[in-house]
Amino acid sequence: MSSERPKLGPDIPKVITGWNSRTGRVIYLTADRDWSESLADASVMTGDQAQEALRFASTDQVRVSDPYFMQVTQDGRISGRETLRETIRAQGPTNHPMFGKQAGDL
Amino acid sequence: MYRYDEFDENLVRQRARQFRGQVERRLSGELPEEHFKPLRLQNGVYLQLHAYMLRVAIPYGQLDGRKLRGLADIADRYDKRYGHFTTRQNIQFNWIRLEDMPEVLDRLADVGMHAIQTSGNCIRNVTSDPFAGAAADEVEDPRPWCEIIRQWSTFHPEFSHLPRKFKIAVSGGGHDRAAIRVHDIGLDLRRNSDGEIGFEVVCGGGLGRTPHVGVTVRDWISKPELLSYLEAIMRVYNRHGRRDNKYKARIKILVNELGEATFRSLVEEEFAAQNEREKVILPLAEVDRIEAYFAPPAFDAAPAASPTLDEARRLNGDLDRWARHNLRSHKAPGYTSILVSLKPLGAAPGDATSDQMRAMADIADRFAGGDIRVAHEQDLVLTHVRLEDVPAVFAALQTAGLATANGGMITDIIACPGLDYCNLANARSISVANSIQAAFSDPDLEDMIGPLHLNISGCINACGHHHVGHIGILGVDKKGEEFYQVLFGGRADERAAIGEIAGPGLKHEDIAPALKRVVQRYLSLRSSPEETFIDALERLGQAPFREALYAAS
Numbered sequence: 001m002s003s004e005r006p007k008l009g010p011d012i013p014k015v016i017t018g019w020n021s022r023t024g025r026v027i028y029l030t031a032d033r034d035w036s037e038s039l040a041d042a043s044v045m046t047g048d049q050a051q052e053a054l055r056f057a058s059t060d061q062v063r064v065s066d067p068y069f070m071q072v073t074q075d076g077r078i079s080g081r082e083t084l085r086e087t088i089r090a091q092g093p094t095n096h097p098m099f100g101k102q103a104g105d106l
Numbered sequence: 107m108y109r110y111d112e113f114d115e116n117l118v119r120q121r122a123r124q125f126r127g128q129v130e131r132r133l134s135g136e137l138p139e140e141h142f143k144p145l146r147l148q149n150g151v152y153l154q155l156h157a158y159m160l161r162v163a164i165p166y167g168q169l170d171g172r173k174l175r176g177l178a179d180i181a182d183r184y185d186k187r188y189g190h191f192t193t194r195q196n197i198q199f200n201w202i203r204l205e206d207m208p209e210v211l212d213r214l215a216d217v218g219m220h221a222i223q224t225s226g227n228c229i230r231n232v233t234s235d236p237f238a239g240a241a242a243d244e245v246e247d248p249r250p251w252c253e254i255i256r257q258w259s260t261f262h263p264e265f266s267h268l269p270r271k272f273k274i275a276v277s278g279g280g281h282d283r284a285a286i287r288v289h290d291i292g293l294d295l296r297r298n299s300d301g302e303i304g305f306e307v308v309c310g311g312g313l314g315r316t317p318h319v320g321v322t323v324r325d326w327i328s329k330p331e332l333l334s335y336l337e338a339i340m341r342v343y344n345r346h347g348r349r350d351n352k353y354k355a356r357i358k359i360l361v362n363e364l365g366e367a368t369f370r371s372l373v374e375e376e377f378a379a380q381n382e383r384e385k386v387i388l389p390l391a392e393v394d395r396i397e398a399y400f401a402p403p404a405f406d407a408a409p410a411a412s413p414t415l416d417e418a419r420r421l422n423g424d425l426d427r428w429a430r431h432n433l434r435s436h437k438a439p440g441y442t443s444i445l446v447s448l449k450p451l452g453a454a455p456g457d458a459t460s461d462q463m464r465a466m467a468d469i470a471d472r473f474a475g476g477d478i479r480v481a482h483e484q485d486l487v488l489t490h491v492r493l494e495d496v497p498a499v500f501a502a503l504q505t506a507g508l509a510t511a512n513g514g515m516i517t518d519i520i521a522c523p524g525l526d527y528c529n530l531a532n533a534r535s536i537s538v539a540n541s542i543q544a545a546f547s548d549p550d551l552e553d554m555i556g557p558l559h560l561n562i563s564g565c566i567n568a569c570g571h572h573h574v575g576h577i578g579i580l581g582v583d584k585k586g587e588e589f590y591q592v593l594f595g596g597r598a599d600e601r602a603a604i605g606e607i608a609g610p611g612l613k614h615e616d617i618a619p620a621l622k623r624v625v626q627r628y629l630s631l632r633s634s635p636e637e638t639f640i641d642a643l644e645r646l647g648q649a650p651f652r653e654a655l656y657a658a659s
């Protein structure tokens with residue numbers, strides 16, 4: 001793993017995120033075990049379901065690199081102590097508003 | 107400058123071909139990320155917050171027009187029309203797709219460039235003085251020795267799996283502009299008592315989690331013996347350096363744990379024990395061959411001052427201010443070196459657009475014999491410019507948005523990419539840099555302040571060299587919020603020192619106003635306008651500045 005992220009307890013709502021292996025873009029795991037570049041498509045999980053999904057993600061190496069849990073609220077908004085980092089990942093660099101997803105550059 | 111011969115060319119091409127195969131295997135699923143990661147890192151490919159990042163080596167910061175245009179083409183074709191120059195005198199592209207990497211490496215090879223030695227636990231890209239070969243105060247041009255070390259260290263089998271990365275810097279013996287005392291090994295060209303030129307060897311410096319100023323292990327070593335001596339150091343490190351804990355694996359920890367005297371005697375023993383077959387004695391003809399690549403251009407005989415420039419400065423206040431801050435003395439009368447600031451207010455320190463790269467290449471070809479350098483301060487340098495041509499160079503730089511008049515001043519901030527780009531970051535660096543620039547955007551105020559080095563890192567890895575800024579800023583994470591520790595009193599020159607943390611961290615929005623108070627305090631306390639910030643700090647100690655920093659809280 002290139003990202004040593006904070007441990008999240010089983011009850012904390014989370015999504016799985018990583019990078020598209022081919023392009024390097026930020027992606028999120030969806031409910032049907034596909035990957036989307038949009039956080040809105042991500043599947044919010046807890047407990048065993050989340051662990052099982054992370055196991056799947058870790059074997060899905062062709063499509064994703066370095067998948068990990070990212071904390072969200074029940075309705076899928078970024079939360080927790082990595083909020084700024086994950087917001088920047090989801091949107092793009094704050095100093096370059098013309099780059100990244102914030103610029104529609106999906 | 108050094109030109110690749112057939113051997114170099116083959117090596118780089120072979121490496122690019124090999125990586126193409128590795129990328130294909132990664133993308134087909136044959137190679138899992140876990141196995142691919144060390145391979146991509148060996149080719150300068152990192153996975154950052156938004157995308158893959160490619161770090162391209164610029165050995166000792168030396169570029170020419172062809173190379174810079176090649177980089178501009180890569181920025182246009184595979185990235186977002188810009189690149190980021192780093193404190194290791196390299197360039198990084200932030201948005202390259204992995205599937206495009208092999209092609210990018212091929213294009214780099216077309217212009218004699220590569221990404222070798224930009225990552226991994228090997229001897230990294232050698233760094234040097236960006237004014238090498240031009241500086242008025244140097245004993246000798248250090249670049250031939252950087253090149254010799256580059257050739258010796260590239261893919262050196264014995265030193266490809268060191269306990270940790272290893273950084274070497276070489277300075278030409280004048281004022282230290284290469285920060286040699288905070289490198290794993292720092293070399294300084296100097297004369298011995300017989301007047302012969304060799305090297306002082308400094309070892310065990312470094313920044314990061316455990317910053318140290320290096321110690322002199324040898325006052326002087328002759329040129330022919332240099333590589334053997336370096337091998338002796340590397341062997342002691344390879345044998346005794348810790349591999350069980352990556353935070354304790356750098357040579358600075360070894361030097362510190364063994365103590366200076368023990369470390370020195372181990373190196374000297376190793377050096378003395380080398381038999382004739384082991385010694386790397388460079389044939390003089392080879393040294394001559396490499397030195398010839400760095401022969402200075404034929405300088406025109408010119409008077410030391412230029413009435414044309416003087417008159418232009420008198421008529422143009424912007425030119426005059428820029429010339430005051432960005433021109434550097436040159437060893438040839440009638441010539442100057444120019445620091446081209448990549449720190450316009452509000453931009454990411456070290457960024458240059460592809461258009462600016464091309465403009466720099468054109469200006470260098472026209473006015474500076476095609477010679478361009480990258481400075482570890484994340485600026486560019488034009489080395490051999492006739493004083494007569496300075497007004498024309500200034501005008502061309504202005505057109506390209508490259509004429510910011512802040513060389514060495516408080517807004518010429520070193521800042522790493524921080525949390526806007528870097529996967530390891532705790533806090534943003536660029537936005538803090540920009541807020542400080544905004545606070546000191548009045549050029550008259552900046553003039554009044556004079557030289558002040560301000561360095562910012564987004565985490566303890568210290569890529570922004572915060573420990574050696576006169577004022578250093580370190581981004582930390584406190585329960586999910588960005589905070590910034592301020593350090594005072596660091597310096598990277600021949601009097602290298604590690605800055606001291608002033609106290610508790612400040613919030614992002616409080617940094618710029620706090621530094622304004624610190625600078626006001628300096629202005630009110632300095633003994634004369636000639637006393638620089640760092641001199642005043644050394645005279646008065648941290649207390650008054652610390653008090654000003656926290657005055658509002």
Ligand code: SF4
Nearest residue numbers: 522528531564565569
């Ligand atoms: S200092 Fe830290 S945040 Fe800045 S570039 Fe280095 S690793 Fe990234």
